[in-house]
Structure formats: C-alpha cells, structure tokens
Amino acid sequence: MEATSSTPKRRGPPRSLREDDLLDAALSLVDEGGPEAASVRGIAARVGVAPNAVYTYFRDRSAVIRALVDRLLGGVDHDVFADRSQPWRARVESLALELRRQLATHPGVVPLVIASPLDGPQALTLHERLLEVFADAGLDDVAAARASYLLVTYMLGSVALDVAGALKPGPLPPEPARVAARHSAFAAASADRFPRASAAAATVAAYVSTEQYLWGLRRLLDGVDPESEDAPSAGAEPNGRIATGHGSTCPRSS
Amino acid sequence: MEATSSTPKRRGPPRSLREDDLLDAALSLVDEGGPEAASVRGIAARVGVAPNAVYTYFRDRSAVIRALVDRLLGGVDHDVFADRSQPWRARVESLALELRRQLATHPGVVPLVIASPLDGPQALTLHERLLEVFADAGLDDVAAARASYLLVTYMLGSVALDVAGALKPGPLPPEPARVAARHSAFAAASADRFPRASAAAATVAAYVSTEQYLWGLRRLLDGVDPESEDAPSAGAEPNGRIATGHGSTCPRSS
DNA sequence: TGCAATGTCTGTACGGGGTACAGCTACCCA
DNA sequence: TGGGTAGCTGTACCCCGTACAGACATTGCA
Known part of the structure; x- marks a missing residue:
C-alpha cells in the first residue's frame, strides 16, 4: 500500500474503515458461522456500515475472500522458520506446523483456501x-x-482435509416428513454398504494427528533432500526409475 | 430399511424425473460454470422442471451436492484396482490415478469435494x-x-490443489475506476514482494504432473508397506524422534 | 366401478445475498 | 473560498434457496 509513495496526500474524510477492519470482521464471521457467513452484508453490518461501503475497498466479495486468505497464509511465520541458522528441514517443519496451527485455529477458512487459485499472493507467500x-x-x-510445489500441495491438502474433516456441520436438521422415508432408507443403505469404514471412522479419527502429518511431510522431505538419492525424476527420466515399484509394477500413468 | 422390499407398490404417476437425471444436470452445470453453477433453479431448468421438483428427491441443495460428490467418488474404479490378484500397491496406484482422472475431468467439483465433510459416504467409499x-x-x-486416512488425505489434497490450481478464473474483469488505482498498486506491490515465486510459477506449473503425484504417493506407500521398516510410529513414540530436527540427514533410509 | 390415499410436480411468495447507480458529505488543495 | 474527490449511504434489481399450498395422476381397495 505504500505504492502511493511520494505524497501520501489523501482526500476525503479520514477513513473510518480500513481493509483490516473488514478482514477482521470477515474472519470472525467465518470463525463463528463457517465460510458462507462472510457475506458482504454481514461484514458491513459487523463494522457498522452500509453494505456498499465494502466495495470502496474491494472489487467484489471474492476479492475480500482472497485478501482474507492472503493475510492468513501470509502471516504464517515462526521463530524457527525465520532463523536461517537452523537446519533447513527443521525450518520447513516449523513452517508446516505453524500453517497447520493457523488453519486449525480458523477451520472455516479452509474451504476458502482450497477454492482460491494457487497462483495468488497467498500461495506465492x-x-x-x-x-x-x-x-x-x-x-x-x-x-x-x-x-x-510438492510441499505446498501436501501441506495445504493434508491440513485442509484434516481440518475440514473435523469441521462437521453437526447433526442435520430434521427432514420434511414427505422425504424422510426415502432418505432414512438411504442412510440405512449407506451404513449397510460401508460397515467397515463406518466402524473404522472412530479409529481413524483417533490417529489423525500432527504426528502423522509430520511423518508424511518427512517422507516427502527425504525425497527432496539433495543429499538423498531418491529425489523424484523430473519427468525427463522415462518409466525406468519410476516404474521401479517395490514389488509392484505400476500401471500406466497419463 | 428392507421393509419396502416385498411389495414395490407405488402410488402417484410414474416418475418423469430421477435422482440421476438431476445429478447429471448438476454435474454438467458444474462442468460448464464452476461449483456455483449447480443452483437448484439451474438444475431444475436444465431438466425442464420447476425448481421445487428438486425437493422431492433431495432435502436441500447441499444434499444434491453431497449426492453428486458421492456418485463421482463412488464411481472411481478401475480394472487394475478391482483385480485382487494384482499387487496391492499397484491397485492403490490405480485407484489414485483414476481418482485424479475423474477430478481432472470435472474440476468444478473439486471445491465441492473439499467442502464436504470427510465422513460422508463419498469418502467412506x-x-x-x-x-x-x-x-x-x-x-x-x-x-x-x-x-x-493418510492416503485419502494425500490423494484428495494433492489432486484438489493441482486441479484447483489449474482452474484459474482467467483474467479478472476490469475494475471500477474508483478502485483501480488502489488495486493496481497492490498488484505491483505483490509482484515486488514475490519476484522469485512469480518467476518460478511457470516453472512450477511445468513440473506439476502425474509423475510427481505418483512419486509422492509411492513415498507414502513405502511407509505403509508392512514389509518396510519405516511405518509411522503410532504416537506411542515420544517426542524424541520428532523433536529431533535432523540436520538434513535422512532419519531413515529405505 | 368408484373412492380415497398418496407420490409427483407447479405457482407463488418470502427473505437474503451480491452489487450497480446515483447521490450526499466532509475534507483537501489550489 | 470553491472545486474536486474519497468515503459512505439509499435504493433498487436480480438471483438464489426454499417453505406453503395445491393440482394432478395413479393406484389400492371397497
């Protein structure tokens, strides 16, 4: 915002609003009511302003969302990560953990992060x-x-699904009488169809943990490590190495 | 549950609509116009019916979306995967590839998949x-x-971010004059802030490939493999290993 | 054969969302 | 002191989800 470099000459009344105020309101709304709660009207109401005022600062609602995601991911930082004297793997892990913490604190933004294109400032950060x-x-x-790219994909993907999985909408509202029969039948059929998965769900949930997240991250880091031998072949390499699959022949790719 | 089994006695006129018809319409709408295009009104219009007719088959819009995601993920199948005589790793890779293909074919559903809770029938499948x-x-x-859980997380997460990253909204519409200055300034500032990432974006995109996806998957499978030694510790293991910021030496080798 | 029950679909309407358009007001600078 | 302009409001439009009430066809049963 310092782009108005030389003369910070402003016109009009002093701002009673700022981007940050709007984003704060949006974030708190998302935290309270999920991704859809951040409506333009809602944000405006929370800061005590007419809905249109938002359009003075953002082109449209999606711009608000993007800025929110941007600010959140851009704020992911940590002492260990910033300390360049630390081993690089420790720094990456620190970043990964901080990202996870951040998104776990604001689960409602996860769908917004995923829906945002990966080339925005947020991912660029x-x-x-x-x-x-x-x-x-x-x-x-x-x-x-x-x-x-591999790590951002893994981190955002894993954290997103972990967190989004924990973000359940709670018990569904009662169904209208007319449709209840059909749907309850369907639910029963579902439970019948996936008995094992249903049973495993609780077990699975118990094992979803930071440990697992870090474990996967480390496996990928092993491959990234320049001192390691099993970095991914850049695609220039034909199937030889890649198809070498630990007791399995790999099917055709693309 | 099975109560309606004996006599399939129906009343009322024969259905001119079916769940599948509605889901087909929803999917085509999503393919053409993105996740938000699957509006109840749009679906109904596409099958030539009043919007309310949809509510005869689904409780609300979210039920439609869930059913759509369910059908899509549930339909992920493949010869190799179904063949139990194949090595298990090959079967998993086959499933992963088919999932990727499916979502790449319908990128618009990706946000819907992510937004769906992980305990629904779709993920259970x-x-x-x-x-x-x-x-x-x-x-x-x-x-x-x-x-x-680890694999579903990785697969959905990676594919989602890959596909969603490819699903760019295209050049943004022109901004209103009043806001243009502020935003172009911001864009310039962004480009200044992330010169390297911006430059790398094209490079990165070129390397996002099925190979990379499979490579990450195989790294995780290595850890899952019961014949391998480096399965993740179930959390019983204390912090010793984890807090150890291995200074770029691989903690384990395969 | 006729009547009542029931599933399918329509007409209408309400509340809420995004946002375009046209101002009003207070401030800045010339 | 007056024009210009940024910040904000009032109003209005259209789309969306969906609740309510009913029209209609089909069926089971008397």
Whole structure:
C-alpha cells in the first residue's frame, strides 16, 4: 500500500474503515458461522456500515475472500522458520506446523483456501518462503520449484482435509416428513454398504494427528533432500526409475 | 430399511424425473460454470422442471451436492484396482490415478469435494476400498485405518490443489475506476514482494504432473508397506524422534 | 366401478445475498 | 473560498434457496 509513495496526500474524510477492519470482521464471521457467513452484508453490518461501503475497498466479495486468505497464509511465520541458522528441514517443519496451527485455529477458512487459485499472493507467500529455504539447502531453481510445489500441495491438502474433516456441520436438521422415508432408507443403505469404514471412522479419527502429518511431510522431505538419492525424476527420466515399484509394477500413468 | 422390499407398490404417476437425471444436470452445470453453477433453479431448468421438483428427491441443495460428490467418488474404479490378484500397491496406484482422472475431468467439483465433510459416504467409499486393499496386504485394522486416512488425505489434497490450481478464473474483469488505482498498486506491490515465486510459477506449473503425484504417493506407500521398516510410529513414540530436527540427514533410509 | 390415499410436480411468495447507480458529505488543495 | 474527490449511504434489481399450498395422476381397495 505504500505504492502511493511520494505524497501520501489523501482526500476525503479520514477513513473510518480500513481493509483490516473488514478482514477482521470477515474472519470472525467465518470463525463463528463457517465460510458462507462472510457475506458482504454481514461484514458491513459487523463494522457498522452500509453494505456498499465494502466495495470502496474491494472489487467484489471474492476479492475480500482472497485478501482474507492472503493475510492468513501470509502471516504464517515462526521463530524457527525465520532463523536461517537452523537446519533447513527443521525450518520447513516449523513452517508446516505453524500453517497447520493457523488453519486449525480458523477451520472455516479452509474451504476458502482450497477454492482460491494457487497462483495468488497467498500461495506465492508460501512458495516464496519455501524457495528461500530450498535455495539455502543447495537446490537449484528447478528442483526448488518442484519441491516447493510438492510441499505446498501436501501441506495445504493434508491440513485442509484434516481440518475440514473435523469441521462437521453437526447433526442435520430434521427432514420434511414427505422425504424422510426415502432418505432414512438411504442412510440405512449407506451404513449397510460401508460397515467397515463406518466402524473404522472412530479409529481413524483417533490417529489423525500432527504426528502423522509430520511423518508424511518427512517422507516427502527425504525425497527432496539433495543429499538423498531418491529425489523424484523430473519427468525427463522415462518409466525406468519410476516404474521401479517395490514389488509392484505400476500401471500406466497419463 | 428392507421393509419396502416385498411389495414395490407405488402410488402417484410414474416418475418423469430421477435422482440421476438431476445429478447429471448438476454435474454438467458444474462442468460448464464452476461449483456455483449447480443452483437448484439451474438444475431444475436444465431438466425442464420447476425448481421445487428438486425437493422431492433431495432435502436441500447441499444434499444434491453431497449426492453428486458421492456418485463421482463412488464411481472411481478401475480394472487394475478391482483385480485382487494384482499387487496391492499397484491397485492403490490405480485407484489414485483414476481418482485424479475423474477430478481432472470435472474440476468444478473439486471445491465441492473439499467442502464436504470427510465422513460422508463419498469418502467412506474411498476408505472402504483402501481398507480392503490394506487388509489384503496384511495390515491389521488399525494400521489399515491410519494408512487409509493418510492416503485419502494425500490423494484428495494433492489432486484438489493441482486441479484447483489449474482452474484459474482467467483474467479478472476490469475494475471500477474508483478502485483501480488502489488495486493496481497492490498488484505491483505483490509482484515486488514475490519476484522469485512469480518467476518460478511457470516453472512450477511445468513440473506439476502425474509423475510427481505418483512419486509422492509411492513415498507414502513405502511407509505403509508392512514389509518396510519405516511405518509411522503410532504416537506411542515420544517426542524424541520428532523433536529431533535432523540436520538434513535422512532419519531413515529405505 | 368408484373412492380415497398418496407420490409427483407447479405457482407463488418470502427473505437474503451480491452489487450497480446515483447521490450526499466532509475534507483537501489550489 | 470553491472545486474536486474519497468515503459512505439509499435504493433498487436480480438471483438464489426454499417453505406453503395445491393440482394432478395413479393406484389400492371397497
């Protein structure tokens, strides 16, 4: 915002609103009522303003959402991560944990993060930081870019599904009488169809943990590690290495 | 449940609509116009019916969406996966590829998948299938459940972010004059802030591929493999290993 | 054969959402 | 001191989800 560099000459009355106020309101709404609660009207009402005032700061609702996601992911930081004297893997793990914490604190934004295109500033922030770390680790640009994409994908994907899985809408409202029969029958059929998965659901939930998240992350980091041997082949390599699959022949890819 | 089994006595006129017709319409709408295009009114219009008719078959719009996601993920199948004589890893990879194909064909549903709670029939279908495979592979129930969760998380997360990343909204519509200055300034600031990531974006995109997806999957499968040694510790293991920020040396080798 | 019950679909309407358009007001600068 | 402009409001439009009440066809049963 310092782009108005030289003369911060402002016209009009002093702002009673600011982007941050609107985003704060949006975030609190999302925290309370889920992703859809961040309506333009709701945000405006929360800051005590007419709905249209929002359009002075954001082009449309999606711009508000993007800015919200941006601010949230951009704020992911941590002492360990910022400390360049730390081992690079520890820094990445620190970032991953902080990201997880951040999204777990605001589960409602997860769908918004996922729905946002990956090339926005928010993802770029993450990429940028990872790229720095990988450069420190000695990866060349291409390898760093690939590693960055792989990790951002894993981190956001895992955290998103973990958190979104925990974000259940609660018991559904009662069904209208006319449709109740059909749907209850369907529910019963579902339970019949997936007895084992249903039974395992509780077990599964108990094992979804930060440990597991970190474990997967470390497995991927092993492959990224330049000192390791099993970095992914850049696609230039034909199926030889990739198809070498631990006792299984891998099917055709694309 | 099975109560209606004996006499399929129906009253009323023969259905001119069916769930599948509505879901077909919803899917085509999503394919054409993104996740939000599947409005109740739109679906009804596409099948040539009043909007309310939809409520005869689904409790509300979210039920339609859930059924759509359910049908899509439930339909993920493949010859190799179904063939129990195949090595289990090949079967899992086959499922993963088919899932990727399916979602890549219908990118618009990805946000819907992510937004759906993980305990719905759709995810249960995936879990159920993976659990079968893992059981065949000799994993006990708990290990299978953990592995299943890890893989569903990875698969859906990776594919979702890949596909959603490819699902860019295109160039944004022109901004209203009043706000243009502020936003272009912001855009410039963004480009300044993330020069490296911006530059790397194209490179990154070029390397996002099925290969990379499979590579990550295989790394995780290595850990799941009962014949392998480095399965994730079930959380029983204290922090010793985890807090150890291994200074870029692989903690384990395969 | 006729009547009542029931599932399917329509007409209408309400509340809420995004947002375009046209102002009003207070402030800044010339 | 007056024009210009940023910040904000009032109003209005259209789309969306969906509740309510009924029209209609089909069926089971008397």
